[in-house]
């Protein structure tokens with residue numbers, strides 16, 4: 001089995017998203033191991049292409065990439081300053097007055113940023129909390145002030161404009177760079193761009209960036225093929241019975257590799273070139289069974305993620321989103337970066 005990651009496509013996607021927000025610095029979000037694709041490869045490649053601002057969720061993720069990036073790369077920690085965390089060389093995005101005071105006591109003079117809640121109610125300071133510390137926070141010169149949109153993938157959702165207005169109101173008169181947009185926010189247009197944009201999923205070929213170049217191909221090795229007579233069953237729970245005399249291939253990955261069990265009997269296919277072969281029966285932990293009856297010849301490998309079945313198509317079939325498909329990709333694959 002092999003997971004191939006097209007670094008050139010990631011760079012092209014970054015450049016394309018940066019070009020949508022020409023007045024802004026384009027950061028790169030590389031949390032969750034660059035959405036499962038290998039932050040140790042992706043972050044240095046983006047740095048070489050000129051990116052200087054990186055975002056991860058956890059300080060531990062930041063510490064992992066810090067040695068791989070030159071000192072002028074800024075690594076921002078979205079969870080902020082958690083108690084006991086080593087933030088050497090990192091920039092915590094402080095989410096609450098408690099984080100702010102902890103950080104200023106423990107890291108005076110060191111870089112920090114502020115996250116405000118503009119309505120999502122997930123991370124960041126509420127308007128009243130921000131008012132209470134605003135003067136002190138601004139005096140300490142944050143690197144930037146940010147917030148995050150809840151519905152940016154739905155351009156017509158009224159929450160977008162409401163969050164934009166709330167963010168503007170909370171940051172009025174702050175002489176500090178501002179950041180609001182992730183991938184979806186970039187696509188909402190210039191009102192949302194401010195000084196820095198923070199694309200993640202679009203870099204990796206996922207919606208809502210419909211024009212993204214695909215980044216991931218995943219092919220699975222055929223371990224075995226067998227003839228299954230009409231009426232025989234395949235797989236756990238005997239959920240599938242052959243309607244005709246069939247040829248079934250068993251390939252070498254399963255839900256332990258992030259091929260979601262919800263893809264069982266979902267219409268998901270494996271591809272032999274352009275020919276689609278349906279997954280039959282249940283996805284097991286390490287194995288998937290595929291109906292290859294209509295192939296003249298069974299190849300060594302069948303593709304699960306490919307241009308004919310991109311991550312968002314698989315996500316639809318599994319009832320989830322491209323983000324979850326990517327970040328579920330397991331560690332057993334041989335990853336190659338091209």
Ligand SMILES: *Cc1c(COP(=O)(O)O)cnc(C)c1O
Nearest residue numbers: 029148182183198199200201202
């Ligand atoms: C994950 C995340 C991003 C990137 O979002 P995408 O939708 O993947 O572009 C940006 N900002 C914050 C705060 C995030 O949590």
